[in-house]
Amino acid sequence: MSTLSSAVTPKLAEIIAIGSELLTPQRVDTNSLIITQNLNLVGVEVFTKQVIGDDRERLTDAIQRALGRADIVVLIGGLGPTEDDLTRDAAAAALGRKLEHSAEQEAILAARFRSINRPMAQNNLRQTYLIDGAEALPNPNGTAPGQFVVTPRGALALLPGPPRELKPMVERELIPRLKPLLPPQVIKVRSFRITGIGESDLDTLIAPVYSKYTNPVTTVLSAIGDLWVHLRAQGNSEAEVDALLKEVGDPIAELLGDRVYSTDGEDTLELTVGRLLRERSATVATAESCTGGMIAARLTDAAGSSDYFVAGYVTYTDQQKNAxxxxxxxxxxxxxxxxxxxxxxxxxxxxxxSGATYGVATTGYAGPGGGTEAEPVGTMYLAIAGPKGATRCSRIRHGADRYRNRTLATQFTLDLLRKSLLGTIHPKPL
Amino acid sequence: MSTLSSAVTPKLAEIIAIGSELLTPQRVDTNSLIITQNLNLVGVEVFTKQVIGDDRERLTDAIQRALGRADIVVLIGGLGPTEDDLTRDAAAAALGRKLEHSAEQEAILAARFRSINRPMAQNNLRQTYLIDGAEALPNPNGTAPGQFVVTPRGALALLPGPPRELKPMVERELIPRLKPLLPPQVIKVRSFRITGIGESDLDTLIAPVYSKYTNPVTTVLSAIGDLWVHLRAQGNSEAEVDALLKEVGDPIAELLGDRVYSTDGEDTLELTVGRLLRERSATVATAESCTGGMIAARLTDAAGSSDYFVAGYVTYTDQQKNAxxxxxxxxxxxxxxxxxxxxxxxxxxxxxxSGATYGVATTGYAGPGGGTEAEPVGTMYLAIAGPKGATRCSRIRHGADRYRNRTLATQFTLDLLRKSLLGTIHPKPL
Known part of the structure; x- marks a missing residue:
């Protein structure tokens, strides 16, 4: 039984990702980002992250030291069925506790294997052992349950490595168990996703607003043609936190105007476009040259996109554009x-x-070669045909990086469609 | 003066990335991948990575512990001119050495500011202090020189955080200084990229070969529908290393057969398909339903793909499949x-x-909804039409994860095309 009523007041967390594959030149731990985000939202800060290979002694030592420094220690990975999966053993050793077989976990695991019609290997039984005093965290997406144990030295969580198992476990199992252990406070975020402006221009525009405040904390992140402004406020009441987010967020929203395509931080541009199309009972078809199917692929990424996506044409040659x-x-x-x-x-x-309400198209020199003197590499035309024959075209030029050009052309064409749907740009009659 | 002729024989490295921004939910350290790759190629293994915030005490402690465990400790970041940049101080404290002003570094820095026509701020002088006994590593791309010092407890390197400063410094300054400290050896890699087999089936197949060897080191990495086997061998001569890679690599290649789509570790599946099409003067067109343009987008990802990609159709509805x-x-x-x-x-x-040599097509229930009793969600048909009316179709079923299904269908359709081009599968005449 867990001692959830413990006196610990976790505020600082340490994350240890386990696995020799994370020490190769090819792999980077991204699970800790999911964990950090969720911990931050309940007022816990991460102060150290580590990656440790599959080495029992080193891992046990790292867990022990982390428990001595942090209020919450989160271990990622190493919960599989093989001999290499050492997290359970190392965590138990670090706590000086035993691993105990759980008949309940064995029943759950056996049922899982029955449901996928596969025999359970003997070594899967390793996954049915829990640290003495730990609570199992259900894992509907995999065979390894998580574990959570509160000790006088702090709270310890063991989470599986695959992100699709880890993410729901953090959100649905770990955070609800941590929350009662934390001092009561209200934390809220407000997000803006933005396109059509560069990162430094964005910062020049909004830094005069946010830089005066340390609460909320403001973060600006950028990907190709895509920006994210993220405010996180904390306080003693909903009202206080809402007021802070309004005080800083409203002027930012006003400065950004229709460049903001999502205010919940989650919706992608293609989801926003899909929602706008659906709300207007409108449909879209694509004709792509330089983007080669990327716009269609993004529009159909959402479940239910057949409601608004009709057809796509990838015409890569002059002949096919004609034919x-x-x-x-x-x-x-x-x-x-x-x-x-x-x-x-x-x-x-x-x-x-296609008979769609809107047609969008791209044609350009994506690079790295190609282009003419008048239209150098990187020149791309993005066009939209709207209802009643109204059309609009924009030209962008961003150098010779093929991946970047194709991504930008895709992003900005989707944004042209979004702004047409919003009515903030107006295609002109022919 | 550095004691480069020291007796240390570095073999194990520990990397510490410094900066509170690396502990936010949005940022991940990727510099350590560059460092790991370069260290691996001179026979040094990374056994722990850490991220530490801008905290002098914690950082000093971490450096001290790392020096006690590793032969080489590499510090990333925190070399800027501000009070937050604590790496120099913490490293000196951890070694029990002083920081000493370098007139030479000040002259270099002053010249740099003159060349960009900007005044040097007073706090930039912080960047002209070197750990007693350390050698400065030139930084042509920024203001912070790196530092390298060999001590009886091991070698310590301080590198700047921006990747465009760090990468050339690792390759041109750090590795050449480490190499003479390392036992003379030759290191080479051999890679296989594989599709059409699951990770555990792959491991069952090839583990009997590679698990007998610790040299070469074998790594198996996996993405959705995509696997990578990587052998790294070390020895005293080219001949010895080549023999090791042949001894382990050849049986693996034989077991994997036509599942290997690339042997240089770099080529993507779409690049391999493109090369095969070009070699045969063949072309391809796509008709996509569930993959919604993803196959076309991948085929056109390569520069020059207009040589072999003719046209793509995204027909998302029954009506469009007909029309x-x-x-x-x-x-x-x-x-x-x-x-x-x-x-x-x-x-x-x-x-x-389209008049293409090959036509490929996908149709299926990508999920998360949809499907029938006979054809449940996740059922996808992948088809190819080859020269002379020969066709082939395969069916896959992989659950309800939309992103995974679309990615798998894309990957396996490209692979169907690859194997048809190779002649290892044979489309049948109608």
């Missing part, structure tokens, strides 16, 4: 495939051929 | 869209409509 989309050969000859008239003709063709 | 691809409505009514006849009809249509 499949009916772009007139004379247009291609006169302007080349990388031109505004051809981008618009592609968007209109996608719309017309 | 765009001409899949007979009676076929859709009789078998549903998720069926072998429809998958084959889609592949043939892609081939016929």
């Amino acid at each position: 499949i989309l009916g772009v007139p050969q004379e247009l291609l000859d006169k302007h080349t495939a990388v031109s505004e008239p051809v981008a618009l003709a592609m968007a209109e063709a996608a719309q017309r051929l | 765009i691809l001409g899949v007979p409505q009676e076929l859709l009514d009789k078998h549903t869209a998720v069926s072998e006849p429809v998958a084959l009809a889609m592949a043939e249509a892609a081939q016929r409509l």
Whole structure:
């Protein structure tokens, strides 16, 4: 039985990721990010992260030291069925406790193997041992249960390594067990996801607002063509925290305007576009050249996207732009495939051929080679054909990095569609 | 002066990344991957990685402990000019040595500021202090020199945090200084990238070969539908190392057979497919339903893919499968869209409509919803139409995870094409 009513007041956490594969040049621990995010939301700060190989002695030593420094120690991985999986043993040794077989865990594991119609190997029984005093954390997505134990030296959690097992366990099992041990406080976040502005321009725009405050804490993150502003406030009451997030968040929202595509921090641009299409009973079709199917792939990433995604055409050559989309050969000859008239003709063709409300199109020199003197590598035209024949095209130029160019063209084409749906940009009648 | 002629023989390294920003939910240390890769290639193994916040006491303690365990300790970051940049102080304290001002470093720094036409701030002088006995590592890409010191307790390196400063410093400054301290040896790698087999089946297949050897070191890494076997051998001569890689690698290659799609460790599956298409002067077109453009996007990821990628169709609804691809409505009514006849009809249509040598197609219930009793969620048909009307279809079923299903279907369809091109599977005449 766990001693959840312990006197510990965890505030500082230490995370130890276990596995020799995490010490290769190819692997990086990302689980600790999920854990950090969830701990931060209940007021716990992470002050050290470690990666330790599959070495019993070193691991036991690391856990022991961590328990001496932190209020909460979270161990990731090493809960599998093989001899290499040493986390249970090392954690028990560090605490000076025994591992005890759990008949209940064995029954759960046996049922799991029956349900997937596979025999349970003998070594899976290793996964049915719990540290004396630990509570098992259910794992509906895998064979290894987590473990949670509160000791006079602090709380210790053992979590499985696969992110799809770890993430729900952190959110549904670990955090609810930690919360009662923590001092009461209210923590809330407010997020903005943004596209269509660079990171330094964004910071120049909003730093005058947020830099005056240490609470909320403001973080700006960037990916290609994608930015995230994240405010985290803490206080003694909902009202206090809401007021802080409003005081800092509202001026930021106003400065960012329609560049914000999501305010919940989770929705991707394609999910936002999908929601807007669905709300308007509108549909979309794509005609892609330089993005080669990436826009269609992102639009269909969401479950239920058949509600609004109709069809996609990837026309990579002039000949196919003519044959499949009916772009007139004379247009291609006169302007080349990388031109505004051809981008618009592609968007209109996608719309017309599929019967969708909107057609979007891309054509460009993604790089690293290609381009002309007038239209150098990196030049990409992004077009939209809207209801009633209204069209719009924008041109971007961002150098010769192919991956970056394709990602930017995909992102900005989705954003063109979003702004058209919002009515903040207006395609013009032909 | 450094004591480079020291008696230490570094073999085990510990990496400590310093900076509170690396303990947020958004940031992950990737510098350690660059360092690990370079250390591995001179025979040094990394046995622990840590991330420590900007805390002098904790950092000093961590460096001290690391020096007690490892032969080489590498510190990343915290070399900036501000009060928060504590690495120099903590490292000196951990060694019990003083920091000494270097007139030479001050001259270098002053020249750097002159060259970019900016005044040098007073606090930049912090960057001109070296640990007693340390050698400065030149940093042409930033203001903070690295430091390298060999002590009776082991070697210690201080490296700047920005990857564009760190990477060249590791390759050009750190490794050349470590090499003379290491036992002379030759190190080489041999890699296999594999698809079409699960990680545990792969391990069952090849572990009997590699597990008898500690040299070469064998690593198996996995992503969705994608595996990587990596052998790293060390020895006293090229001939010895080549023989080891042959002794272990050749039987593995034989066991894996045509599941290996790349032997250089770098080529992606789409690059391999592209190369095979180009070598055969063959082309491909795609007709995608459940993968929604992902196959086309991957095939066009490579520069020059217009040599072999002709066209892609994303037909997400029955109506579009009929309208765009001409899949007979009676076929859709009789078998549903998720069926072998429809998958084959889609592949043939892609081939016929585009004039490509090969047509490939996907249709399935990607999830998380959908499916029928006969064809549950996760059922996906992958089809290929080859030259002379030869076709082939395979069915996969992998649960309800949409992202995983779409990725697997994309990967396995590309692999179906690869094996057809190799002639190791044979599409059958209709």
